[in-house]
Amino acid sequence: MPQADPAASDGTLDVTTEPPSRRGVVEVSAGVAAGLLVGAAGTYAATRADGHTGASATGAPSLADISGQVPFRGAHQAGIITPAQDRMHFVALDVITDDADVLRDLLTAWTAAAERMTYGAEAAPGGSVGGGPYKVPTDTGEALDLPPSGLTVTIGYGPSLFDKRFGLADRKPAALQELPGFMGDDLDPAKSGGDLCIQACANDPQVAVHAVRNLIRIGLGTVSVRWSQLGFGRTSSTSHTQKTPRNLFGFKDGTNNLMAEDGAALDQHVWIAAADVPGPTAWAAGGSYLVARRIRMHIEVWDRTNLQEQEDIFGRGKLEGQPLGQRKEFDTVDFAVKRMDGQPAIPAVSHIALAHSSNLDGVRILRRGYNFTDGSDGQGHLDAGLFFIAFMRDAHKQFVPMQRALAAKDVLNEYIEHTGSALFLCPRGLDDNQDWGTQLFAS
Numbered sequence: 001m002p003q004a005d006p007a008a009s010d011g012t013l014d015v016t017t018e019p020p021s022r023r024g025v026v027e028v029s030a031g032v033a034a035g036l037l038v039g040a041a042g043t044y045a046a047t048r049a050d051g052h053t054g055a056s057a058t059g060a061p062s063l064a065d066i067s068g069q070v071p072f073r074g075a076h077q078a079g080i081i082t083p084a085q086d087r088m089h090f091v092a093l094d095v096i097t098d099d100a101d102v103l104r105d106l107l108t109a110w111t112a113a114a115e116r117m118t119y120g121a122e123a124a125p126g127g128s129v130g131g132g133p134y135k136v137p138t139d140t141g142e143a144l145d146l147p148p149s150g151l152t153v154t155i156g157y158g159p160s161l162f163d164k165r166f167g168l169a170d171r172k173p174a175a176l177q178e179l180p181g182f183m184g185d186d187l188d189p190a191k192s193g194g195d196l197c198i199q200a201c202a203n204d205p206q207v208a209v210h211a212v213r214n215l216i217r218i219g220l221g222t223v224s225v226r227w228s229q230l231g232f233g234r235t236s237s238t239s240h241t242q243k244t245p246r247n248l249f250g251f252k253d254g255t256n257n258l259m260a261e262d263g264a265a266l267d268q269h270v271w272i273a274a275a276d277v278p279g280p281t282a283w284a285a286g287g288s289y290l291v292a293r294r295i296r297m298h299i300e301v302w303d304r305t306n307l308q309e310q311e312d313i314f315g316r317g318k319l320e321g322q323p324l325g326q327r328k329e330f331d332t333v334d335f336a337v338k339r340m341d342g343q344p345a346i347p348a349v350s351h352i353a354l355a356h357s358s359n360l361d362g363v364r365i366l367r368r369g370y371n372f373t374d375g376s377d378g379q380g381h382l383d384a385g386l387f388f389i390a391f392m393r394d395a396h397k398q399f400v401p402m403q404r405a406l407a408a409k410d411v412l413n414e415y416i417e418h419t420g421s422a423l424f425l426c427p428r429g430l431d432d433n434q435d436w437g438t439q440l441f442a443s
Contacts, residue, residue: 066203067147079152081260083239088231092194093223100166107437114153123214143210156197156424183407191420231370252321258366286428294420297385315350
């Protein structure tokens with residue numbers, strides 16, 4: 001990966017084989033950093049065994065080097081179709097000021113800090129120790145000497161941000177409405193909702209936590225943490241360069257997920273179209289809606305369930321991930337295949353049957369969730385499960401009908417419960433001279 005050498009006499013980049021650490025780039029100027037990001041954009045194409053690369057027509061990078069950089073700016077925010085990293089720190093925040101100028105200034109400051117951290121720098125130049133012994137550091141320092149680790153920082157806005165406080169009511173897209181309740185929900189208000197969200201994904205958990213921690217530090221007095229979630233072991237692939245991962249029930253998850261290379265499908269199902277956001281809401285075109293659901297898995301009960309029942313619940317084989325009645329993971333799902341007893345190989349109430357696009361009028365979403373384990377529940381059981389994250393063009397036309405079908409009939413519901421929920425609008429990516437504050441508040 002390219003590394004900036006601040007000592008280069010001609011002001012150019014000295015390219016080495018090692019990714020830059022935060023200490024190594026702390027003195028890089030903003031202009032050099034922007035050049036570094038542009039130069040790095042071509043370094044992410046990971047070659048598959050079949051000779052194809054992960055570079056897509058939409059410009060989505062592949063994390064060929066898990067310690068490398070992901071460009072911060074572009075047509076769409078990083079962290080959506082970016083090949084899913086291994087770790088995630090997600091936080092929802094409430095805005096505790098009524099001053100629109102203060103909020104705009106915070107979003108501008110967040111942009112600068114987030115961009116620096118994604119290319120491997122501290123949140124502010126010399127932030128950890130550069131201010132001397134008698135000043136409060138402007139970077140918390142726990143990521144010093146660590147490479148960028150594929151860090152992406154994605155911002156989102158909740159429906160509540162567009163109330164009367166900041167003069168944004170007319171800029172609220174029609175689809176940015178709170179999700180309805182679903183059968184079986186056991187939602188904790190303390191783990192739901194929020195004015196803002198930040199999703200930091202990386203291949204090093206300390207890098208992801210450092211990014212969120214420093215943005216929260218910068219926002220002290222303007223925002224407060226409503227809830228947060230750490231995630232490990234991605235549960236979906238977002239690129240054909242990645243193998244399908246497994247969830248905490250041991251099954252491959254997201255086999256038929258939308259992928260970064262599927263440009264036409266992304267336009268249809270993930271990116272908000274200009275026609276969706278007329279008039280003053282046009283700023284949201286090119287963005288995407290993020291649905292977050294904290295799903296508690298009762299793994300102790302699951303672990304006492306026989307294999308045949310587990311496979312019938314998911315509608316897939318546990319070892320290969322194949323649709324029941326087929327042999328390989330990516331074999332076509334065929335709901336007409338019968339077992340020897342004449343019953344459908346894939347039960348009608350299985351997870352795959354209820355969530356499949358062919359049974360939902362073509363509805364598809366891009367999943368990007370993570371496993372979590374948050375200690376115990378105080379009753380001798382692990383508080384573990386899936387932190388479901390998905391991106392889509394309209395949550396009320398895509399996620400809502402899918403979740404209603406699952407909530408009504410999915411036999412997997414005997415082993416899970418939804419304990420947190422939120423919806424956010426993630427705006428489009430930033431132009432070279434743009435920041436989140438001017439993007440949101442532009443007239």
